[in-house]
Amino acid sequence: MILGVDPGLTRCGVGVIEAGANRRLSFIHVDVVRSDPHMSQDLRLLAIYNGLAAKIEEFAPDTVSIERVFAQENRNTVLGTAQAAGMAMLAAAQRNIPVALHTPTESKMAITGNGKAGKIQMERMVARLLNLNTLPTPADAADALAIAICHALRPAGALEGGEREQHLTPAQRQWAQAAQRANHGRGVKRGM
Amino acid sequence: MILGVDPGLTRCGVGVIEAGANRRLSFIHVDVVRSDPHMSQDLRLLAIYNGLAAKIEEFAPDTVSIERVFAQENRNTVLGTAQAAGMAMLAAAQRNIPVALHTPTESKMAITGNGKAGKIQMERMVARLLNLNTLPTPADAADALAIAICHALRPAGALEGGEREQHLTPAQRQWAQAAQRANHGRGVKRGM
Numbered sequence: 001m002i003l004g005v006d007p008g009l010t011r012c013g014v015g016v017i018e019a020g021a022n023r024r025l026s027f028i029h030v031d032v033v034r035s036d037p038h039m040s041q042d043l044r045l046l047a048i049y050n051g052l053a054a055k056i057e058e059f060a061p062d063t064v065s066i067e068r069v070f071a072q073e074n075r076n077t078v079l080g081t082a083q084a085a086g087m088a089m090l091a092a093a094q095r096n097i098p099v100a101l102h103t104p105t106e107s108k109m110a111i112t113g114n115g116k117a118g119k120i121q122m123e124r125m126v127a128r129l130l131n132l133n134t135l136p137t138p139a140d141a142a143d144a145l146a147i148a149i150c151h152a153l154r155p156a157g158a159l160e161g162g163e164r165e166q167h168l169t170p171a172q173r174q175w176a177q178a179a180q181r182a183n184h185g186r187g188v189k190r191g192m
Numbered sequence: 193m194i195l196g197v198d199p200g201l202t203r204c205g206v207g208v209i210e211a212g213a214n215r216r217l218s219f220i221h222v223d224v225v226r227s228d229p230h231m232s233q234d235l236r237l238l239a240i241y242n243g244l245a246a247k248i249e250e251f252a253p254d255t256v257s258i259e260r261v262f263a264q265e266n267r268n269t270v271l272g273t274a275q276a277a278g279m280a281m282l283a284a285a286q287r288n289i290p291v292a293l294h295t296p297t298e299s300k301m302a303i304t305g306n307g308k309a310g311k312i313q314m315e316r317m318v319a320r321l322l323n324l325n326t327l328p329t330p331a332d333a334a335d336a337l338a339i340a341i342c343h344a345l346r347p348a349g350a351l352e353g354g355e356r357e358q359h360l361t362p363a364q365r366q367w368a369q370a371a372q373r374a375n376h377g378r379g380v381k382r383g384m
Contacts, residue, residue, distance in 0.1 A: 040291065041281060041291070041293070042281035042282070042284060042285040042291040043285055045278050045281050045282050045285065046281075046282060046285035046286060049282055069271060071263075071267040071268075071270055071271055072267070075263040075264070076263075078263055078271070079261060079263055079270075079271075079274040082271040082274045082275055082278075083274055083275055083277070083278035083281075085275070086237050086274075086275035086278045086279065087278065087282065089233060089234035089237050089238075089275075090234070090237050090238060090241055090279065090282070092234060093234040093235055093237065093238035094238060099232065099233070099234040101233070
C-alpha cells in the first residue's frame, strides 16, 4: 500500500492506493488534512502532523510518497509547504516507514507520459488508472493520489526486472526510458 | 525559562536561559543538535526532532523562541532550515509550550541596539548579558542563546508596564521605541 501526500499548510492532500501484481492499481482512500489559517504556525503544524500521523496509523502503508518541494516555488507559501512535507516525513520516519519524494514532473511523466501534462489530463488518467467513475476531488486529493501512483509506477521496478517491461503502458515505458537516460547522464537521484 | 533555537538541518543550536526579576538573565544550557548529512531527509528530520524534543523535555521552558526563516535566504538550505524550525515548533506545540518567532534583526536590535550588528559584537553582548567569562561556542549555540535573550528582552513587557522602562538598558529602550514606532505604522507582528 502506498500513501501519497500533496503537502500544504492549509490543505494537505492524502491519497492511498494498493499496487498489486502487474502494477494493477486500486483506489483505497482519499482525504484532505487541513489547518486553520487563523491559528499560529506551531498549532497549524501540529494539526497537520496529527492528521497525517492518524492516516499513516490507519493505513500502515509500505511507503509514504511525498511531492518534493522546491525553493523556487511561490515565496509566500513555500516554507509552509516545506514544513508540511516535513511533518509527513517525520510521521513516516517515526513509524519506520520508508519515504519517497517525487517531483510533479516525475508524477506527470509516470501517469500521462508527458512531464508537462495539464491538470485535467492528470485527473482523467488518475481516475482511469484507479478505475474510478468520476474524477477524484478535491484537486489536492487528486494530486495526492497522483504522487502515490507515481511511486507505484516508478521505473525502478522496470529497470530491475526486464520481464516486467511488457506490462508497462506506453507512458510508463516512455518514463522508464527517460529516467534511464537521465540516470545514465547524472546518476540516480531518487529517494531524497 | 526560555529555550532558544537557531534552526538548521545539519546543526540546530539550542540555548536555554532564565529571565528573572528586572530582566536579569542567567545562562542555563547550550548545545547543538545535529543530523548526519548522509542520511535521507526523513531520518535527518527525525534526528533533529528527537534531539529538540529531548531538550524541551529536559528543561520544560515557558517559551520556545525560534529564529524566523525567510524564503529569500540561501536556496540550497532554506527548505531544510524551515523544516528544522518546523520540528522545533511541533515539539513545543505537542507539549503546550508557547512558541515565539523572532527575526535576526529583532535579535540584534534587542541585544546590541543595532539591527545590523556583526557576529563578534553579538557574541560579546550575549556573553556579557549572561555573565559568561568566555564567548559562547559554537556559533550556532551563540545564535540560539541570542534568540532566547531576544525573547526575554522583547519590548512587550516594557510596553505593558511603564515602571519597567527604568530597568531597560539603552539598547533595550532603543529597541522598544523602534518596535513601538514599527507597530504603530504596521500593526504588531510578533508571535508568528
